[in-house]
Amino acid sequence: MSDTGHHPSREQLQELVDACVHCGFCLPTCPTYDLWGQEMDSPRGRIHLMKQWLEGAPLTDASVTHLDRCLGCMACVTSCPSGVRYDQLITATRAEVETTYPRTRRERALRGLIFGLFPHPRRLRALRAPLRLAQWTRLDRLAGRTLRRIAPGLGAMATLAPRPGRRERLPARVDARGTRRAVVGMLTGCVQREFFPQVNAATARVLAAEGCDVVIPPDQGCCGALSLHSGRRDEAVRFAERTAAVFTRAGVDAVVVNAAGCGSAMKEYADLGVDAPPVRDLSEWLTELGPVATRHPVPATVAYHDACHLSHAQGIRSAPRQLLSAIPELEVREIADPEICCGSAGVYNLLQPQAARDLGDRKAAHVAATGASMLVSANPGCAMQIAAALGRAGHPLPVAHVAEVLDRSVTG
């Protein structure tokens, strides 16, 4: 492995592992433990597997299976009273798995396909309609004959891929309305940009209404989140350096991110050894800034879903609720077991389709039980995942991003 970025040393990893006192407090919030109820699919069990590896045991099919099944939702980081940095542990362990563990050809093909696709907006665009997806996959040489066998994962994607919203071209800069209070950069995000362009448009309008000049560099690429969270560290560092450079050049006070997964990865840039302007989630930024734009009523009952990469990875729970509750005539309902992941988790629904589906179904049932007429979240992956599960359950609900709801209230 080349040595870009800081790799935690074995000693550092040992220390991180030793911090776990084996109390089990993380078990009930772990989605895979919730699904299967076995130790090796719990955070405590996975840390034990890492410990075995650090002690010299080779990575085996079994241990890699359990590490692969981790969603990286970081619920265990939130619930651990001992402050165990599972996030750092899993990132480092995944990097080790990707570089030293021989995967089967089929796994390699699937992973190659996914990582050759998602972090590249232009390639993703080719997939905007499920029809074209089929076309693309048929033409693709990369996966060759193994394609049919890896079809379950792609099948999942075909059903998850939403009807893309109307594409609105975003200008490179949107000026603040009224007095300018800040200059912010806006990350457009790979999936967000291709499948939910209307969310980016709404984000820019809300930021401008709250007095921000919004800089949207057209040459920004992928932030590196998917690569980072899947153990492709060197690739992540390359994406991070590029993204950081683009926003540094733009000279912004902060980079505002409306996709939770991207935001959490960008907040890890320092750990990768990459300098960047401060990073804020949209809701975090707006609550810090305080509202100036008038809120118009939005008569609706919404269920708010905590995206893991917002609540667990960034610790942001109250800001989006506060923003939503401040909208006149809008009622926010809580979803049971809010800390449990919906199963989307980046590309998890492609790599572990059955587990992702089961978790989606559980989440959909809790969402339906709220009786809300709309689901609101702050991550495109969650929205796709839960919408698909709600559809399967015969309880389709419109989904919206926090930015869209705010946009409606602010623009009236």
Place this chain on the structure above:
Amino acid sequence: MRAPPSAVTLKGMDLSRLAQRFVEIVGADGVVTDPAELRTYECDGLTAHAATPGVVVLPTTAAQVAEIVRTCVAHGVPYVARGSGTGLSGGALPRTDGVLIVTSKMRRILEVDIDNRRAVVEPGVVNLAVTRAAAADGYYYAPDPSSQQVCSIGGNVAENAGGAHCLKYGFTVNHVLGLQVVTPDGEIVTLDSHAPGYDLLGAFVGSEGTLGIATQVTVRLLRAPEAVQTMLAGFESVDAAGACVSAIIAAGVVPAAVEMMDALAIEAAEAAVACDYPPGAGAVLIVEVDGPSAEVADELAEVRRLAQQTGAFAVRVAADAAERAAIWKGRKSAFAAVGRISPAYLVQDGVVPRTALPQVLGDIAALSRESGIRVANVFHAGDGNLHPLVLYDHAVDGEAERAERVSAEIMARCLAHGGSITGEHGVGVDKSAYMAQMFTDADLDTMQLLRCAFDPRGLCNPGKVFPTPRLCGEAPGPRTGVHPLVASGQAELF
């Protein structure tokens, strides 16, 4: 499934063949034989003792548990039950030559019967899940160990778990109305608190997995109190806080909970959950009173007065449920939170008469000074149940041993003051050697008779609770020849 290890063989029946039988009973996804996977089950919440189980089985029904137990019995293989693996005495320590039966897939809440104020649950159901299931109707399950968010009801029954609110409401044994149990013969029986004759239910609760495996638990639900008030008081010293506890009890107030933490424990909790306890406190007391509104208001006023009288320099009463949760969060996370200020720690669990608290705490402080080993104190002050947390660093040569000695000495002091070696964490494997300090041979033999009546073959969680594993007289059944433990001199027959 990968090939199971075949090294461990017991009387010609190797564990791989046993594993195949288990696959027939529960299906392949409920049997663990991979070495790396097995090792994740090597210990419970007490990591000082570890042993890789021979096979792990995860049944989903009582019938499966019974069939697993019968299979073990037929082949003379020892077995150990495990719930969430949070036990702090090594009760769920597996046997390398045996089977670990894990209840974590048996987690259905079968019935919430508000009219009769009871719930029927499977043993793997998490303690807090029972309260969650009854909360909408205004009811809850009272025993609240600090591990309530993760420990299983089956494990609670086995350990007779307690918690902060047991001062007023009693331990697990006071809240279990009935049990369905798979006996060590592999029979499914029901134990009922109302049945005439000997109180077998009472005997089973707290038996630490040695009398059988609970497969269904009927628990009592209580109506949530009309009012709850929680006070947090900061004192200069542990002594002053202790005086406050005595004053409260002397005044005839029975709080729902009286919990104390010393400076080191507060430091850990602050680091973990930023609980915002009064800065500079040498000790804090959490006092909770609950019941009818009028009564609670009177009691709170009384408790507040007593706290101020005994020198509390900061008194705060939670204004709402969120503030109450914030106060409790510091206390409930305290054990695991010491992980923030020390690489490793031992949790001691001693009991002393409340009146002896100041002396014992003085003793502990002296022990800590002499040995250079830090001790954080967290305890159920209301009923004299101490949880000294003995901190050490295993990287420092000899420190683990010194910590072990300090911990043992603390327990000896508790005994010397007329107390007990365990309040709620159980004897398990960790304290079995100390049973002889607390009981005479005749006492222990009598307990052994009870155990043998349930488990004549000595296969159900052997090696726990009792100092020397004693076996019951030659048992009927297929086992022939000398038991390996006897052969190796680890056990004796009587």
